[in-house]
Amino acid sequence: xxxxxxxxxxxxxxxxxxxxxxxxxxxxxxxxxxxxxxxxxxxxxxxxxxxxxxxxxxxxxxxxxxxxxxxxxxxxxxxxxxxxxxxxxxxxxxxxxxxxxxxxxxxxxxxxxxxxxxxxxxxxxxxxxxxxxxxxxxxxxxxxxxxxxxxxxxxxxxxxxxxxxxxxxxxxxxxxxxxxxxxxxxxxxxxxxxxxxxxxxxxxxxxxxxxxxxxxxxxxxxxxxxxxxxxxxxxxxxxxxxxxxxxxxxxxxxxxxxxxxxxxxxxxxxxxxxxxxxxxxxxxxxxxxxxxxxxxxxxxxxxxxxxxxxxxxxxxxxxxxxxxxxxxxxxxxxxxxxxxxxxxxxxxxxxxxxxxxxxxxxxxxxxxxxxxxxxxxxxxxxxxxxxxxxxxxxxxxxxxxxxxxxxxxxxxxxxxxxxxxxxxxxxxxxxxxxxxxxxxxxxxxxxxxxxxxxxxxxxxxxxxxxxxxxxxxxxxxxxxxxxxxxxxxxxxxxxxxxxxxxxxxxxxxxxxxxxxxxxxxxxxxxxxxxxxxxxxxxxxxxxxxxxxxxxxxxxxxxxxxxxxxxxxxxxxxxxxxxxxxxxxxxxxxxxxxxxxxxxxxxxxxxxxxxxxxxxxxxxxxxxxxxxxxxxxxxxxxxxxxxxxxxxxxxxxxxxxxxxxxxxxxxxxxxxxxxxxxxxxxxxxxxxxxxxxxxxxxxxxxxxxxxxxxxxxxxxxxxxxxxxxxxxxxxxxxxxxxxxxxxxxxxxxxxxxxxxxxxxxxxxxxxxxxxxxxxxxxxxxxxxxxxxxxxxx
Numbered sequence: 001x002x003x004x005x006x007x008x009x010x011x012x013x014x015x016x017x018x019x020x021x022x023x024x025x026x027x028x029x030x031x032x033x034x035x036x037x038x039x040x041x042x043x044x045x046x047x048x049x050x051x052x053x054x055x056x057x058x059x060x061x062x063x064x065x066x067x068x069x070x071x072x073x074x075x076x077x078x079x080x081x082x083x084x085x086x087x088x089x090x091x092x093x094x095x096x097x098x099x100x101x102x103x104x105x106x107x108x109x110x111x112x113x114x115x116x117x118x119x120x121x122x123x124x125x126x127x128x129x130x131x132x133x134x135x136x137x138x139x140x141x142x143x144x145x146x147x148x149x150x151x152x153x154x155x156x157x158x159x160x161x162x163x164x165x166x167x168x169x170x171x172x173x174x175x176x177x178x179x180x181x182x183x184x185x186x187x188x189x190x191x192x193x194x195x196x197x198x199x200x201x202x203x204x205x206x207x208x209x210x211x212x213x214x215x216x217x218x219x220x221x222x223x224x225x226x227x228x229x230x231x232x233x234x235x236x237x238x239x240x241x242x243x244x245x246x247x248x249x250x251x252x253x254x255x256x257x258x259x260x261x262x263x264x265x266x267x268x269x270x271x272x273x274x275x276x277x278x279x280x281x282x283x284x285x286x287x288x289x290x291x292x293x294x295x296x297x298x299x300x301x302x303x304x305x306x307x308x309x310x311x312x313x314x315x316x317x318x319x320x321x322x323x324x325x326x327x328x329x330x331x332x333x334x335x336x337x338x339x340x341x342x343x344x345x346x347x348x349x350x351x352x353x354x355x356x357x358x359x360x361x362x363x364x365x366x367x368x369x370x371x372x373x374x375x376x377x378x379x380x381x382x383x384x385x386x387x388x389x390x391x392x393x394x395x396x397x398x399x400x401x402x403x404x405x406x407x408x409x410x411x412x413x414x415x416x417x418x419x420x421x422x423x424x425x426x427x428x429x430x431x432x433x434x435x436x437x438x439x440x441x442x443x444x445x446x447x448x449x450x451x452x453x454x455x456x457x458x459x460x461x462x463x464x465x466x467x468x469x470x471x472x473x474x475x476x477x478x479x480x481x482x483x484x485x486x487x488x489x490x491x492x493x494x495x496x497x498x499x500x501x502x503x504x505x506x507x508x509x510x511x512x513x514x515x516x517x518x519x520x521x522x523x524x525x526x527x528x529x530x531x532x533x534x535x536x537x538x539x540x541x542x543x544x545x546x547x548x549x550x551x552x553x554x555x556x557x558x559x560x561x562x563x564x565x566x567x568x569x570x571x572x573x574x575x576x577x578x579x580x581x582x583x584x585x586x587x588x589x590x591x592x593x594x595x596x597x598x599x600x601x602x603x604x605x606x607x608x609x610x611x612x613x614x615x616x617x618x619x620x621x622x623x624x625x626x627x628x629x630x631x632x633x634x635x636x637x638x639x640x641x642x643x644x645x646x647x648x649x650x651x652x653x654x655x656x657x658x659x660x661x662x663x664x665x666x667x668x669x670x671x672x673x674x675x676x677x678x679x680x681x682x683x684x685x686x687x688x689x690x691x692x693x694x695x696x697x698x699x700x701x702x703x704x705x706x707x708x709x710x711x712x713x714x715x716x717x718x719x720x721x722x723x724x725x726x727x728x729x730x731x732x733x734x735x736x737x738x739x740x741x742x743x744x745x746x747x748x749x750x751x752x753x754x755x756x757x758x759x760x761x762x763x764x765x766x767x768x769x770x771x772x773x774x775x776x777x778x779x780x781x782x783x784x785x786x787x788x789x790x791x792x
Contacts, residue, residue: 002039002373005400009376009412010039013348015356018309022358025283028072031276038277040355042408044370048295049118050357055292056117057282058359060109067106069276071098075269082259087252091143096258096265097136103268104128106275119278122271127264132257139250146247154246161239168196168232175208175226183207185221194240195233197223281358289313290359293368299408299442300324301347305363308346309353313361317478321347324369327463329433329443331456333485334467335493339478340446341378343467344412347444348376351410369442372408375401379414391419398432407440416445416452426451437461453485579729586736638685641667647683655686714738718749724760731761735770738791745790747777752785761787 002010010016016036023035041047060066078092088096103126110123139150148155169189175198176187183204189196192213200208200222202215211230214223225233258265284290288309296302302325305318321343323330332340350360354368377397394416401411417429426449433455436443445452456464464485468477491504641647645658647669656669656676667678717734719727731748738746750757758776765771770791777786 003404005375005397005404006373009348009374010352012376012378013345013352013374014310015040015349015352018349018353018358019356021287021309022277022280022284025280025287026276027069027280028273028276030072030074030273031069031280034273034277035280038356040352040374041357042355042370042372044295047355047357047370051292051295051354051359052118053278054281054285054357054359056119057279058285058292059117060119061279061282061286065109066279066282067102067109067275069102069106069272069279072102072269072272072276073098075099075265079258079262079265082255083262086255087248088255088258089143090140090146090251093136093251093254093258094140094143097133097140099265099269099272100129100133101137102272104130104133106272119275122275126268126271127261128268129261129264132261135257136254139254146250150250151246154243154250157239157243157246161236161243164232164235164239165196168229168236171229171232172196172198172226175228180208190223192223192225194237195225196229196236197225200224278357285359288359288361290361291364291366292359293354293362293366295354296324296367296369298324299369299371299410300367301351301369301442302367303347303350303360303362304366306346306350306366307361308342309349309361311342318363319343319346319478319480320482321480322482323347323444324442327461328441329437329456329462330445330465330482331433331452331462331485332444332446332465332467332480333448333453335469338467338469339480340467341414342478343480344376344378344414344444344446348374348410348412369410371410371442372406373404374410374412375404376412377401377414377416378412391425394419402432402435402439405436405439405441409439409441411436411441411443413443413445416447417449418447422449425449430455433462457485579733583732583736586740590739640665640680641683641685646686648686649678649683651682656683715743715745716747716749719757719761720749720751722757724757727757727760728764731764732768735768735789735791739770743791745788747781748787748789749782749785750787752783755784758784758787765789 019036019038022038023032026032026035041050057066073095075092075096078088078095082088107123107126107128110120139147141147146154148158172189175181176184176189181187183200185199185201189198191197195213197213198208199216202220202222205212205222205224208224208226210224210226212222212224215221216223290309293303301321301323303319303321306321307313307316307318317339319339321330332343334340350362351368351371351374354360355370360366360368377394398413405411413429413432416432417425417427419425420428426447429445429447429449429452433443433445433452447453453464456462463483465480465482466484468479468481491508495501495504641658641661643658643660646655647658647667648655649669649671654671656671656678659668659670659675661667665680667680667683669676669678669683714734714737717730719730722730727750734746734748748761750761752758762774765774765787772790772792774787774789777783777788781788
């Protein structure tokens with residue numbers, strides 16, 4: 001139960017204005033009314049439930065699954081009348097159908113959610129009735145029109161009405177087209193009292209026999225039903241009566257069906273209104289850029305970058321407020337218009353909003369308590385009628401607050417002790433704060449009294465805070481500084497505004513010496529705080545710069561590594577292309593040799609074969625030279641070689657150790673047992689292990705090419721130590737040379753090991769067009785460590 005003083009504080013802190021913003025986000029009229037009537041929950045479990053609902057609605061809105069709640073109108077009164085036997089009109093039945101449609105569409109929004117949340121029970125409790133929804137929408141086209149197919153009887157009646165109307169119009173049309181048309185005011189057919197008539201001139205009423213149903217306002221026109229149309233009009237009248245009766249029966253039938261589902265309909269309507277308000281809270285969170293606060297267990301409050309929700313977010317200065325953890329009372333001082341009162345209102349209003357289930361315009365990580373009551377004495381409430389001065393009105397509020405205060409209370413005092421003698425007012429303010437603290441309340445108070453600043457500095461559990469003021473610009477910064485008492489800056493402001501210096505000096509001499517010393521201490525503290533803030537800002541700037549430089553360096557390293565990998569991969573692919581081209585050339589040579597074999601003798605064939613073999617070797621040499629040139633072009637430059645470095649000779653792909661460097665830059669290298677000289681541009685420093693690994697792969701390709709040139713007719717190939725993809729290239733080159741050398745049987749040495757290399761060799765031999773058969777070695781040949789291949 002909210003007390004009168006708590007309700008008054010709610011208005012003082014302007015919660016109703018926030019609820020007006022909430023009501024604008026709601027769709028249904030009932031949800032808007034509920035939003036305006038919303039009041040803070042005081043049980044922590046209830047507040048937690050409300051916050052969970054709002055967070056779940058925000059999450060659904062993020063996924064685009066928020067319901068629409070369109071055309072949701074009240075149906076309680078209609079269902080009450082239906083339950084006692086009344087018949088509903090088309091509008092009321094359409095409202096019921098809209099509730100059913102809204103319930104069905106809202107259910108479909110929840111069905112798209114992959115995981116259940118706190119809103120799932122509400123969605124699952126909806127009892128959408130598609131049958132009744134379709135029955136009503138199918139029978140009623142609008143508030144004024146019933147569909148022909150609402151019932152077979154109604155469809156038949158309306159068909160007959162159209163026929164009878166046609167007959168009546170036919171009779172009247174004949175009259176209009178005949179010689180009697182001269183008696184008519186206008187050659188038209190109109191309707192009076194649901195009967196077809198024609199407008200006859202008053203002076204010719206005897207010339208058109210029939211029944212007069214109406215007279216124009218001027219009396220010059222009579223609306224006459226000719227005798228020939230009476231029968232058709234009578235039939236129409238009967239049909240219209242039957243139509244009304246059938247429509248009444250249809251509406252009664254639909255009303256009865258709605259009454260049968262009255263409880264489900266009322267349940268759906270109540271749930272939809274509740275969901276409408278929940279999603280209105282989510283929409284308001286988006287509008288305010290709000291976050292969900294964490295609820296504290298011990299009435300501690302910590303708002304980070306908090307903004308007053310009614311101020312413009314673009315211009316409002318966010319504040320950090322802490323209360324209830326290290327201290328239970330906060331004394332806020334500073335000059336007028338510095339933001340003290342706004343700070344109090346921000347704290348109180350955000351607490352009330354959180355207890356209403358609203359998210360707050362604060363930064364992530366903010367903590368909000370749950371109070372039984374928030375009592376605020378803010379503003380001037382002096383009353384001439386009640387003979388209350390400013391001081392009296394404040395004291396009246398304080399007396400009422402202390403009567404209700406307990407450990408679950410937050411009290412906000414604005415200008416505590418003002419409006420009376422400063423000495424007595426300061427003493428009274430300290431006493432009031434002490435009484436509120438003794439009752440267990442959390443207190444925040446604004447003041448100008450130096451005695452309260454001293455009290456906050458010396459009393460455990462009480463902390464000073466100030467609203468920063470820039471004396472140079474005579475403008476407040478609206479920043480709240482916890483732990484630092486504020487100054488009124490009266491002399492500084494007066495001096496800046498042009499008050500003569502001798503007047504200011506005279507005023508300064510009249511101040512108590514202790515007050516002067518206290519103000520001097522505050523001035524020094526303020527100066528030290530500014531210096532510390534500048535130093536902190538500079539440290540943070542340097543830290544940010546260092547972090548940015550580190551990120552740039554890491555990005556540069558990644559880019560260089562990616563470029564090196566791309567160059568290496570490009571060189572590897574080009575090597576494979578060159579080898580593949582060489583293999584194609586050798587195949588062409590083999591085909592030419594086969595052709596020559598058929599047309600020339602054996603000696604000529606041998607001579608030609610040697611010539612072709614020489615050409616093939618020259619082709620391979622050219623391919624190798626092209627590969628080396630490409631590698632030299634694509635490899636990134638390195639630093640100049642120094643004694644002790646390991647380098648690679650670019651022309652031959654061989655590693656060597658630098659012994660010394662001559663004055664002209666010539667390098668003396670040790671490559672195995674050989675001592676050679678080279679220029680700086682002919683070598684590449686190998687100082688990256690990863691590059692060395694990749695170069696060894698290129699050297700392996702070179703070694704295989706060298707083997708192809710120097711041992712073309714060898715009958716044995718040793719591939720021990722090679723990787724699977726390396727051995728396949730080596731086997732292809734070996735078989736090319738063996739076929740060119742007219743060998744019938746060759747041996748591949750792969751070792752026993754795990755057998756993986758042997759299986760890779762056999763698998764590759766299966767696809768070779770040169771291989772007739774293959775087998776493992778026999779005893780004396782190397783057994784399972786070798787494979788003997790018979791060529792075609």
